[in-house]
Every structure is written in C-alpha cells, then in structure tokens.
Amino acid sequence: MSDDEERTPASGAWRSLGDFIKSQRELANLSMRQLAEIAKISNPYLSQVERGLYKPSADVLKSIANALHLSAETMYSQAGLLDNSAGRDESHHGVEHAIKVDPRLSTDQKESLIRIYRSFTAGS
Amino acid sequence: MSDDEERTPASGAWRSLGDFIKSQRELANLSMRQLAEIAKISNPYLSQVERGLYKPSADVLKSIANALHLSAETMYSQAGLLDNSAGRDESHHGVEHAIKVDPRLSTDQKESLIRIYRSFTAGS
C-alpha cells in the first residue's frame, strides 16, 4: 500500500498549490505578468500553473518562491513534495545517515565506516 | 539583477546530483533496475539521471529519496534546489558530531571511528 504515487498532471495537490501561489501573488499585489517577469517564466504558463493545469518543476517552484519572498521549503511542502512520509527521520539523525551524506567520503570508505559502526553497535 | 538561473540540462550541480544518487544506490546494494522499480521510474532513465544527462523533476527526486531511505530535503539540497541560505542546518550533520553524540557507542569506539574518519578525509 505504501506507495500510490500520482504523477498525472493537474490533480489534487497541484490544484491547491496553484491556489496557494495565486493567493500569495495577490497578497503581494503583483499581476501575473509581473510575477512571471520576476520569476523568469512566461505569463501564460503562470496562468496555467495557478489553475492547476500543470505541475511546475522544482526549479520553477523555487523561482516563484524567491519572487514571492517565500522559502523554497514552504513552496515544496505546499506542493506536497516534502511530504514527510519517510522524510522526517531527523529523530534518527544517525551516524549512518551522516556518513552516507558526507561528500568527502568515497563509496568504499562509506561502506567501511558503516560496517565498522554496525559491528560496534551490533548488540544494542 | 543578475539572477542568472540555469535551466539547461545536465550542467554543473545536476551532474554531481547524479553521482550522489549513484553512490547512494551502490551503498544500498541496489542495481539500477531494483532502484528504478522501487522508485517507480524506468531503469534507462535512472541511468541517464545518474550520469547527469537529465535533471529529474521534484517528484521523481522524492521517489528516489524515499526508495533510498533518505529525506527529501537531503535530495533537494543535493540537487541545489533548497538553498540553505537561512541557517537552519540540520543539513550539516557532521559525521564526527553524529558519532560523538551516539549513545550506543563507547568512548573507545567513538575514538576509533573518528580516527578512521579523519584518515579517510585527510586529503580534502
């Protein structure tokens, strides 16, 4: 069950994202063309996005967020992209995660470190 | 001014994103087909993403992140989509810090891990 991903255009969450963008735009007293100009997208496209016809790509979302002085996180969570279904495991916060993400380590080095770490914590 | 967004395919940051995904995939001992299956994308596409030929859309990134048991935030920041300009740095989990605060490790074990970690990252 877990995972019914929906990647059709213009369904559900994307629609409300459009409403969100529209309300934020109006709140900032910007016309579509003005916002589109700042966010470097075309105004017809913005129109379609606001009505939920298309789901904008992440960098477009980021541009729009910046143009509206919103954080990208806010935008993504409105878009349902930060959905912390599996995301909120900072509680886990673990050594393994830190190792995996460290850009200074090679894959082999990561494997070695994790193996050692697991051997250390094997009985707990 | 000078908001020079770059939306060309396969440049700079996207390339390193591919490397990141690849290393995470190998770290999880998954083949391309296995990861693609879990993330619900096709394996040739995953191949191209890993080599930086295309920049995957946000929901694909999220799928991949979930499949790799990573948070979506981690993925997005690797993709350069979340500038962490505002100093909320749970993204900066240092490995050493994570080791130091891990309650399951003894002091000796922590010292060993940190020593190994430092030897790995000595030249960077």
Added chain:
DNA sequence: AGCATCTGCTTGGTATACTTAGCACACACT
C-alpha cells in the same frame, strides 16, 4: 467615438522529462 494599456487567457509550437523495446557484455549453470 477612438486609441492606449492594463488584466487574465487560448493557441500552437519547441524543449525536455520520461518510457518501452532491445543491444552487448559478464557470470553463472547444465
């Protein structure tokens, strides 16, 4: 009246994200 100049929207096209079918090689097993 006419002509600007806003507003958001539609049409038609291009670029690129993404898929299905299949190739080429490597390592098992009979």
Added chain:
DNA sequence: AGTGTGTGCTAAGTATACCAAGCAGATGCT
C-alpha cells in the same frame, strides 16, 4: 558448446513542462 539471468546502456518514441504570439474584456485618456 549452449541457455538463463544479471548488469548498464542506446535508440526511438510519447507525454508534458514551458514559451512566443496573439485574443477578448476592462479601464483610462484625449
């Protein structure tokens, strides 16, 4: 010698994100 299954990759197509040009109504100006 096969034959089967694993790996990643190429080729060719479809779907969709995105853009440039232009339309219709509302407002304002002379």
